[in-house]
Amino acid sequence: MIFKSQIIQKTVDFLLPPQCALCHEVTEKPYTLCVSCWGCLEFITSPKCSVCNVPLQNVDHDMPCIDCIKHPPIFSKAHAPLVYNDSLKKLILRFKNYDGLHLGPMFNNWLQRCNVENIDIIIPVPLHWWRFFMRQYNQATEIGKAVSKHTKIPINSSILKRHKSTETQGHKNKFLRYQNLSNAFVVVDPSHILKNTRVLLIDDVLTSGATVNACAKVLLKAGAINVDVLTIARAVKETANI
Ligand SMILES: [Zn+2]
Ligand SMILES: [Zn+2]
Structure with a gap:
């Protein structure tokens, strides 16, 4: 057979x-x-920022970057295997916009390079319901399911909701990104399952950090102890576009 x-x-x-x-x-x-x-592909290796994972130059070990020292993010630590360059951008856009779910296993292999530890629950960054309706899937949930299967950490894709349709963030500067995302996310957790949990928040790309910070803010407010972030890629320039 x-x-x-x-x-x-x-x-x-x-x-x-x-x-x-x-x-x-x-x-x-x-x-x-x-x-x-x-x-x-540009895999991220040390030296890198020990908080936001951005590659560092002129140092010989991991340490917080200047941005993270001046403006500490709300999330605790970000992980990403790759730099968000033009090649990866093509793949990720295909994955999330053109029915490219078959690319998931390839991304999952790369994500396994990240040493993510001490996590109780995986939560994907949600899409607004209208965008979910148009796309029929949430790329962050698909990544999260694969990570959950590999790590055996449970995933919950209903506890965090996006109740405000935010415009595409790419063309906005940092201040406008934060303003655009304020109050965009809400936690619906009547059973208080988030209380004292360590969360791994999943998205496809980390750019300014505005989206994951907005999510981390409501997750912490709902009782989570800390929020780590896992994405396929990490933008290294403010001009990066998603
Ligand atoms: Zn940093
Ligand atoms: Zn090729």
């Missing part, structure tokens, strides 16, 4: 060979990148 399914798979691969998720070059395995596109 196994032999038969291997023959069927080899025939499918011959007729429809797996392609690179970015450039469509033929690859050995499905849902991966060719050697050339793989080389375009």
Whole structure:
């Protein structure tokens, strides 16, 4: 039976060979990148900010960056395996806007490089209901489900809600991003399951931190002890666009 399914798979691969998720070059395995596109990824390694995960220069160990010292974020610590560069931007946009859920396992492999510890509950950054209706899925929930399956940490995608439809944040400066997101999120937790929990908040990209800070604020107010953040990518310039 196994032999038969291997023959069927080899025939499918011959007729429809797996392609690179970015450039469509033929690859050995499905849902991966060719050697050339793989080389375009920028994995984040030390030295990096020990709070917001931004890569650091001119230091030899992890430490808080200037921004985190001057304006400490509300979340405790951010994790992301990759820099949000042009190649990754194409993949993430496909993942969240063009029915690209098949890219999930590839992202999950990269997320496993992050050393996320001491977490009680996984909570995805919610979409406004209208955007969810249009897209039919929330990319943060899909990432969260994969992380939950791998780590065995429970996920709750209904406790945090976005009750204000915020415009796309990319073109706004930092102050306007915070203003736009104030009161955008609400926690609905009648059973107080958040009390004394350590939360891992999941999103696709961390840019200014405005969205995850707005979420962390209401999660802490609802009783969480601390909120860590996990994203696929970390923007390294304020001009980064999502
Ligand atoms: Zn490629
Ligand atoms: Zn920082």
